[in-house]
Amino acid sequence: MKILFRYLKPYQWLILISLFLATINQVFSLFAPAITGNILDQLVTHPNFFDKEKLLPRNLNEYLYGSSVYHGAFYFLGLLIGTAMVSRIAKAFQDYVVSVITQKFGAKIFTDGLKHSMALPYQEFEDQRSGETLSILTKVREDTVKFITNFINIFFGILVSIIFVSVYAIRLHWSIMPVYICGIFFIAIVTNLLSKRIKVIQKNIVTETTALAGSTTESLRNIEIVKSLGLTNQEVIRLNNNTYKILGLELRKVKSIRSLSFIQGTMVNFLQQMITLTLLYLIFKNIVTPGQYLSLMFYGFFIFGPMQEIGNIIISYREAEASLQNFDRLMKKEVEEKPLHPKKIGAIEELEFKHVSFKHQSAQYKALNNISFDLKNGETIAFVGPSGSGKSTLVKLLVGLYRPQEGNIFYNGINGKEFDFDELRNQIGFVTQDTQLFAGTIKENLLFVNPSATEEELAVALQKSSCTTLLERAEKGIETVIGEGGLKLSGGEKQRIAIARALLRKPHLLIFDEATSALDSITEEEITTTIKDISKEREQITVLIAHRLSTIMHADKIYVLERGQVVETGSHANLIDEKGLYYAMWRQQIGERKTLTPQG
Numbered sequence: 238m239k240i241l242f243r244y245l246k247p248y249q250w251l252i253l254i255s256l257f258l259a260t261i262n263q264v265f266s267l268f269a270p271a272i273t274g275n276i277l278d279q280l281v282t283h284p285n286f287f288d289k290e291k292l293l294p295r296n297l298n299e300y301l302y303g304s305s306v307y308h309g310a311f312y313f314l315g316l317l318i319g320t321a322m323v324s325r326i327a328k329a330f331q332d333y334v335v336s337v338i339t340q341k342f343g344a345k346i347f348t349d350g351l352k353h354s355m356a357l358p359y360q361e362f363e364d365q366r367s368g369e370t371l372s373i374l375t376k377v378r379e380d381t382v383k384f385i386t387n388f389i390n391i392f393f394g395i396l397v398s399i400i401f402v403s404v405y406a407i408r409l410h411w412s413i414m415p416v417y418i419c420g421i422f423f424i425a426i427v428t429n430l431l432s433k434r435i436k437v438i439q440k441n442i443v444t445e446t447t448a449l450a451g452s453t454t455e456s457l458r459n460i461e462i463v464k465s466l467g468l469t470n471q472e473v474i475r476l477n478n479n480t481y482k483i484l485g486l487e488l489r490k491v492k493s494i495r496s497l498s499f500i501q502g503t504m505v506n507f508l509q510q511m512i513t514l515t516l517l518y519l520i521f522k523n524i525v526t527p528g529q530y531l532s533l534m535f536y537g538f539f540i541f542g543p544m545q546e547i548g549n550i551i552i553s554y555r556e557a558e559a560s561l562q563n564f565d566r567l568m569k570k571e572v573e574e575k576p577l578h579p580k581k582i583g584a585i586e587e588l589e590f591k592h593v594s595f596k597h598q599s600a601q602y603k604a605l606n607n608i609s610f611d612l613k614n615g616e617t618i619a620f621v622g623p624s625g626s627g628k629s630t631l632v633k634l635l636v637g638l639y640r641p642q643e644g645n646i647f648y649n650g651i652n653g654k655e656f657d658f659d660e661l662r663n664q665i666g667f668v669t670q671d672t673q674l675f676a677g678t679i680k681e682n683l684l685f686v687n688p689s690a691t692e693e694e695l696a697v698a699l700q701k702s703s704c705t706t707l708l709e710r711a712e713k714g715i716e717t718v719i720g721e722g723g724l725k726l727s728g729g730e731k732q733r734i735a736i737a738r739a740l741l742r743k744p745h746l747l748i749f750d751e752a753t754s755a756l757d758s759i760t761e762e763e764i765t766t767t768i769k770d771i772s773k774e775r776e777q778i779t780v781l782i783a784h785r786l787s788t789i790m791h792a793d794k795i796y797v798l799e800r801g802q803v804v805e806t807g808s809h810a811n812l813i814d815e816k817g818l819y820y821a822m823w824r825q826q827i828g829e830r831k832t833l834t835p836q837g
Contacts, residue, residue: 238558240565241381244346251338255389258331263397265324267536269317271405274532276313335389339382346381350374350564356572359638360598370567372446377557377564384557387550395547402536410524413533416515420508424547427500438490446483501547509537574640579657582649585664585745585778587613588635592644595630604630606801607644612794614745615775619789620782621822622798628782631798632750635780636665661746666739666777670751672731679708680715682734687742694741702737703767732764740771747771750782761788786823795819 245252354370399421406413516533519525525533589611596603605627612618620628633639634646637658646653648661674682683695690698695715699708707730711717719726719734726734732752739747749768765788772779772791783789790809797805797812797819805817812819 238561240561244342248338248341251334255331255334255338256393258327258334259389259393260397261327262324262331263394264401265320267398267401268320270532270535272313272316273535274528277528277531335386339385342385343378343382347374347378350567353568353572357570358573361570373563373567377560380557380560384553387553391546392550409529410519413515416511420511424501424504427504438486438493441486512537575657576655580651580655582651582656582660586649587611588778589647591647593634593641593646594643595634595639595641603801608803610796612778614778617772617779617781617792619792619795620798621786621789621795626798627801628798632748632782635748636662664745666742666744666747668735668739668749668752672735674719674731674734678716678718679734683738683741686738690741698737698741701740701771702733704733704737707733729764736767744777746778748780751784786826
């Protein structure tokens, strides 16, 4: 729970204020039984209490200056009202301060977790579902806020009550105190032992709930393929199996909680009877008055009533403990490595791969082996090869999602180990095969990469990406809502928006990662023409990753990858003449043609 105290430290003064207000609230509430006991001892047992003539004042002088029971009644009534008002005012402020603490704490722990998660290496996201991370962050916020609230509002109140009543009991007679202390101590030990079983179950619940959140998010994200293939029932059954597994754990937890509540309630009841027996003995010995007996019985309700909630407090503690352990594991994961004193690379003018190799953790062979190439601003190069040749790995190395295990990557002559990749990424435009669009309008999707872009800059990016027809057809133009992931758009339309988004940030490095592979041949040709036009402007370094060779024929240089190695290099025409792997891929995809060189 150290991490909890670390996050609460900035709010220590607010916590102290809330505990002070909780003390005021509880102490003034506890005055009421003592006052009630005095009413019984000093008024009800007064010899004139049942004599109406002597009870009430008979004239103005007696009303103003008399010492009748009448004045005593108003005095005690005033005390009861006064203490109740102070208690309620303190409670109102206490609730407000506790809300401020929990809201600020919850926001801080969630945002810190989110910030840390976003800074983790890309491999972390490859190895787990995105919904799992969100579940961990949401659960830790909910569980810790619940525990903090219960601790201040209930548990601390019980402690104040125990101290107050202990002092009051000692003043009456020492024999009352051991009964209170021994009973409460024994209840605390038994409760702690029984709660350990709940802790184990709760840890399993948190683990399974996190996994279920990841599975559910995955299914909903892929709802198109689930529904298209008629797999709805299969997915429901799969998710329900996980749900019922969690249900089984929850029922085990409920069983343990009910057992704890029963044992705890029985012990509290037994303790109350022991205190009653002790007080009756003291009354018979004329050590305690009836009023004091009544006060102590009321105090029993003040202490033992809330003690019934200790089981729930311990459960909230165990839930928070399990969630914090998951959160702590997340926060202990190493973030993406950055140099202590990063160099500035400036605008990207050239980049170089020098003997770069990379191997995935679970792979037997290297995904890339001894790759070397260089290019300068205005050049367009392409990487092609069969599936599994290392094209996707190369892209991730280009943008810094992976780091070379052998060799080095240089940008403007500076080693990738010596600068902050965030500076590099701010200069990159990226268009992928699986276009990632966000729920909202076309404009909102474009502004995602450049929030300060002007209307003129938006228009230029849309024009360069050939989005004119799309905007004319769209009901509200650039303000048209496209749905989550661009559900309302065709594949070609999504790619055009993705290209416009990439161009809007005026990149110095523009990467197309199989940007046309999921499109039909007509749309592919249109997008390819758009990419050619952008490359011809030679305003940036352009890198093309492709499986379809027709999309990269215009590249200045083409690198052919096979099993992680560059096996051929050259222009389209040169590679065709060599009649190697590229030529074989060309024949397979296009077939023999009379004209093998690109047109235009």
